[in-house]
Amino acid sequence: MINKEYIELMNRDIDGVISPADRTKLRQFLDASEEGRTYYEGLVLASSELSRLTPELPPADLKRSVMAQVSAYHAGRARYHRPEHNLVDRLFNWLAAHPALGVTSGAVGGALATIIITSASGWLGGPSLVEVTGTLVRQGSPNQQSLVSCSLSAGPTSAVIATDRAGDQVVMRVRINSDGTTPQIRLTFDQSDLSLDRIFEGDRPSAAVDATPGVISISPASGTEYSIIFRDRSESVSSIHVSVSDGSFSADQDIATGISVRR
Amino acid sequence: MYEAEDIALVEQCLQGDRGAFETLVDRYQQPVFNIALRMVRRHEDAEDIAQTVFLKAYQNLDRFDAKYKFFSWIYRMTINESINFLDRQKSLEQFREASAPEQPSADRTMEKADTNRALKSALGRLSPDNRAVIVLRHFEDLSYEEIAQTLKIPEKTVKSRLFTARRLLAEALTQAKGVSRD
Structure with missing residues (x-):
């Protein structure tokens, strides 16, 4: 059993922060203790092997990816702070104050609001209440696991989507958050190469899914997580088109399955 | 180390100069990537972590306390992000394989x-x-x-x-x- 004091001295010696007096003390100890020498040699070995692990260069596009995400973050913030967001409330308040206009149902009002907002955004050159942020795609061969993830927001509804690929299996995980509206997720894919294998709601097989060839539609409760498993026979399918809608707004995006790079 | 320069760059970022942040990314992408790589071992995961760290750093620059060193702040974020990643991966086979004695x-x-x-x-x-x-x-x-x-x-x-x-x-x-x- 080596005294803690000497263990500290050995480590300080390796780190180059030992005083001359302590170094002498350590040398005397090592001269006298075979156990101490073995321990010290082990530490020196570990330290020298660690120093041989040279730093690796970061991926060439890391900075570009980071700055793209910074730009996306700014775009998201800019949209979030846009006055157009308040236009819905202002429009409904205005409609409520003018019943003579004949708008009596929320649905009609909502549709009208959508049209007006869309039009206003178009006229003003501004954004709609739809955004796609945080897409993160990694390049990889078909046999490497890859990951893509993104967030799609449509009005008050948002979905976080992540994809894993392992060989011919593509797993898309979807989690939706909504504030009471009935959201819908729709996946569209090329059925000549990609086939739906299974869908899980949480960890149970899901039946409450409308799946027709090439299209899967899900109307989940907020917070529900789905795992949708595809088989990619050719191992060449590069993307699945995903749209998220809350009835008034929809956002859509091609989600890469791990082969191609899209930003 | 570039402590004073780093703080000046952070201040420029907070005034809206994204080029200043790009300089910080340039300066720290190698250590951040390597710390993540040594922590999680897979290049792809280290890259994801590095991206997350830089984005979080950017989003939270206003919380950076100039009393401390910038590298210390961003290295801590990298370590924490890596440890969180390892926690999430613990149950996955991939992690078991990586941790198994060779x-x-x-x-x-x-x-x-x-x-x-x-x-x-x-x-x-x-x-x-x-x-x-x-x-x-x-x-x-x-x-x-x-x-x-x-x-x-x-x-x-x-x-x-x-x-x-x-x-x-x-x-x-x-x-x-x-x-x-x-």
Whole structure:
């Protein structure tokens, strides 16, 4: 059993922060203790092997990816702070104050609001209440696991989507958050190469899914997580088109399955 | 180190100069990537972590306290992000494989490669807390005090983790060398 004091001295010696007096003390100890020498040699070995692990260069596009995400973050913030967001409330308040206009149902009002907002955004050159942020795609061969993830927001509804690929299996995980509206997720894919294998709601097989060839539609409760498993026979399918809608707004995006790079 | 320059760059970022942040990314992408790589071991995961760290850093620049060093702040974020990643991955087979002891080769010509593999494998078996201290000391050359500041732990704890981790690595390497020489 080596005294803690000497263990500290050995480590300080390796780190180059030992005083001359302590170094002498350590040398005397090592001269006298075979156990101490073995321990010290082990530490020196570990330290020298660690120093041989040279730093690796970061991926060439890391900075570009980071700055793209910074730009996306700014775009998201800019949209979030846009006055157009308040236009819905202002429009409904205005409609409520003018019943003579004949708008009596929320649905009609909502549709009208959508049209007006869309039009206003178009006229003003501004954004709609739809955004796609945080897409993160990694390049990889078909046999490497890859990951893509993104967030799609449509009005008050948002979905976080992540994809894993392992060989011919593509797993898309979807989690939706909504504030009471009935959201819908729709996946569209090329059925000549990609086939739906299974869908899980949480960890149970899901039946409450409308799946027709090439299209899967899900109307989940907020917070529900789905795992949708595809088989990619050719191992060449590069993307699945995903749209998220809350009835008034929809956002859509091609989600890469791990082969191609899209930003 | 570029402590004063870093703080000036952070101030420029906060005034809306994205080019200043780009300079910070340029400056720290290698250490951030390497810290993440030594922590999680897979290049792809390290890249994801590095991206997340830089984005979070950007989003939280206004919380950066200029009393501290910028590298210390961003290294801490990298370590924390890596540890969170490892926590999430714990149950996955991928992580079990990465942490499993590797079979050292009996071929003497491969001894160097075996030692390197044994070291990486032993690093993977260290607890994330111990690994973090090794990574900051040996790969980023931080002092005990800087590691303590970075990880927000007492210097005494830094030393305790560092010495323990070195002992465990030494044992693993000695064992690997012994096997390869048999």
